[in-house]
Amino acid sequence: MVITIVGGGATALAFLYNYIASVPSGQQPETTVYLVEKRGVFGPGAAYARDVSSNLLNTKTGFITPFHDRPGDFYNWLRENEWAWWRNFPAFDLHPDSYAPRPLFGMYLQAKMAWMVKHALTVNVRIIQVDAEVNDIAMVGNSCVARTNCSLTLTSDHVFLCCGTLPAKPAAFAGEVGRILPSPYPVAELPHRIAPDANVGIVGARLSCIDAVIGLVESGHRGPIAIHSRSGYFPCVRGTQGRIVPKFLEQGHLEALVRQKGRLRLTDIVDLVRQEIAHATQGDLPRDMPLPPAPPKDLAAYLEQEIELARSPRPWQAVLYSTNAVIDQLWMALRDSDKGLFLSDYFSAFMSYRVSIPTENAARILRYLKSGQLSFHAGEFAIEADGDGKPVIRTSSQAALGYDYLINATGSPRATKRLESTLLANLLQRGMAVEHPLGGIAVDRHNYEVIGRFPGKTRLHAMGELTTGTFFFTSALDINARHARNCATAFAASVFRQDSVGMEQAAAAG
Ligand SMILES: Cc1cc2nc3c(=O)[nH]c(=O)nc-3n(C[C@H](O)[C@H](O)[C@H](O)COP(=O)(O)OP(=O)(O)OC[C@H]3O[C@@H](n4cnc5c(N)ncnc54)[C@H](O)[C@@H]3O)c2cc1C
Known part of the structure; x- marks a missing residue:
């Protein structure tokens, strides 16, 4: 089997890790993976690329990890490999509660990708790292043919898009170029x-x-x-709280609520958040978070107050963070009209409270x-x-x-047509992918297959920021790592089920 992965960042790493873990020990078919990355560096991606050390992670050193079953892996790596990084990051205070420079996390991801390439060989998976940009993918029979900017043609059985946060097309400007x-x-x-x-x-x-x-x-x-x-x-500014185990914003409770009420309204979700905050604060709704919050009138006064409040635990932040585990479930439970309303009227407020500094x-x-x-x-x-x-x-x-x-500095637009990517433009034009009305491209939420204009399987999958219309919040490492895991395990299950059916049929015929 041959697989092509487009993009070599944290999501691709999490996908590979989980796919390799899903290969049954009795069946290790020879597999080639073309890992294609246009930056020429494998692991950091765009989010954690080499840059100034004032670009900080927004998740604590002890918590951030692309691997679901290795909590604290980044922190442990930092401790064991201090000799490798301290010269470049002398001011960084190594502590589980510190916020590390993103390029330092990128160094760790690069080391983990190198380890992954070696580890994959033990299960008969050969990862070939290709320094190129994929500009087009077409189906030829049952094969996916990817073409790169340097005229390479990579033929594979399946393609996984892990393209991450793509830049916006430059806006029209009548002035001088470069301004x-x-x-x-x-x-x-x-x-x-x-x-x-x-x-x-x-x-x-x-x-x-x-x-x-x-x-x-x-x-x-x-x-x-x-x-x-x-x-x-x-x-807003991050307080000193740890994490919470949610009581209301968790899978079972949400499923029961949807069974009882059908698709939810925004007000239902606000109620859930309020209940969870009240639970986390033993009954008191926090004085520092009215819902929905208004934008600050005076930024300096706002930051002074935020810095003061951040000296203590802010349980509502832990509640908002805990929604990471169910954020796509919440999104899918929401009525379509309320999804549109949320994106147009409340998204900026949500982001300012959910993504703290x-x-x-x-x-x-x-x-x-x-x-x-x-x-x-x-x-x-x-x-x-x-x-x-x-x-x-x-x-x-x-x-x-x-x-x-x-x-x-407005980040990546939700609308696919505003993204600067030759690959996406070609996929949309060929009908291999269609825009999701709420952002990114449409994917099947169970197996991450890209939904094209024509019926039938495309053998193309997508994870990460490109799937924002389906899963809503795809701008956090742990969320994208979870999707990568779901995608890898669903894919491995389909591949190895087919293989075992094939073997059974061959045995019966023999
Ligand atoms: C600036 C920034 C900071 C962030 N900080 C945090 C943070 O602190 N904590 C957190 O949890 N989340 C953060 N995020 C969210 C981030 O999106 C997730 O962490 C995500 O998991 C990053 O991994 P990725 O592999 O999906 O994307 P990326 O890191 O964007 O990697 C995708 C890679 O695909 C490559 N690529 C794209 N198109 C092609 C193509 N056609 N051919 C070849 N290669 C291609 C790109 O060059 C890139 O290297 C940040 C995002 C950004 C943009």
Whole structure:
């Protein structure tokens, strides 16, 4: 059997780990896996690529792991391999509760991928790492034929898309080329593209904006920086709480609720969250989290208060985090009309509360705000060009704010047509994949097979950010690792069931 995996990040690693664990010891068919990664580095992916060490993980060192049955694997690796990383990350305080630099986690993933390549050989699986970009996939008979940017043709029986967070297509801009940066990454490059005294605008106020602001200032940027957020929300600050075992937001309770009520409303889910928070706080709803929360009016005052609150446990954060285990179940239980309402009206608020930042990064942002170097602007705007070709933000009150450079830090769009990927464009055009109305491409939620325009099996599967319309929240490592595990075990079950049926038929015929 031959398999092609497109993308060599954390999701691909989790998929391989679980697939290899599912190969029955009695049957180890010779298998070749082409692992195709356009960055040429296998393991870190885009999320944990080499970059500045101020890009922090948003999950604690002791918790984050791509392997469901190896809790603390990252922390253990750091302890055992200090000699390999400390020179590059001398300021990192190794502790299970610390937030490690993402590139350090990338180093770990790279080491684990190298281990995986060796380990796979013990079950007759040969992983061939291919440094290329897959630009197209077509079905030829029962085979999937993948074509790369360097004219390689890879023929396989099955393809798994683990393409991760794809960049947005650059927005049309009438001004000078290079004045709008389509993404802040790699942050290490920003000082080479932006002069230290330049006036910089950043569009978006989530984690990639925070990476960009901190990366710029810490590398010596002296000019003013302005954040523009359409929603006005800003991430909250992570408290000192640990994790909880949910009582209401768990599979059995949700199944019973759906049996009783049918498809849920948003208000049902808000009630569940409230019940869970009340349970976690022994009856008290937290004073720091009204539902739905309003965006902050004054970011500095908000961060001061958040930093203060984050000195103590914030059980509601543990509750929101615990939804990771059932987030797709919640999403599928929700009525379609409420899914649309949630995405249009509440998604920004949800993200600002669900994806929190460590105190050290909040304190830096607060310091820059207080020094006057950083400002925050909430509200709708349009991007225009001035007479010199520089970007101008035109606010809804018609104020014109001019910048030397604008950085787009809004992340990956949900709509597939707005993603910059030749492969996706070709898959959609061929009808091998169709857009999901709520984002990404449509997949079967049980076996992760990509749903195409034509009936029948496509032999194409997808995991991770591309499946956001089906599974909703696909922006956390543990969630994508869980999907990779489900996909790998469903796939292995189908392959080895077929094999054993074939062997039984051959034995009966013989
Ligand atoms: C900047 C950033 C920071 C994040 N931080 C965290 C965090 O702290 N904690 C957390 O839990 N989650 C975080 N996430 C969420 C992240 O999406 C998940 O952790 C996810 O599991 C990452 O793994 P991945 O393999 O799905 O995607 P990626 O890391 O995006 O890897 C996908 C890989 O596919 C490659 N690729 C794409 N298309 C092709 C092609 N056509 N041909 C060849 N190669 C291709 C890309 O080059 C990339 O290396 C972050 C995401 C981003 C973008």
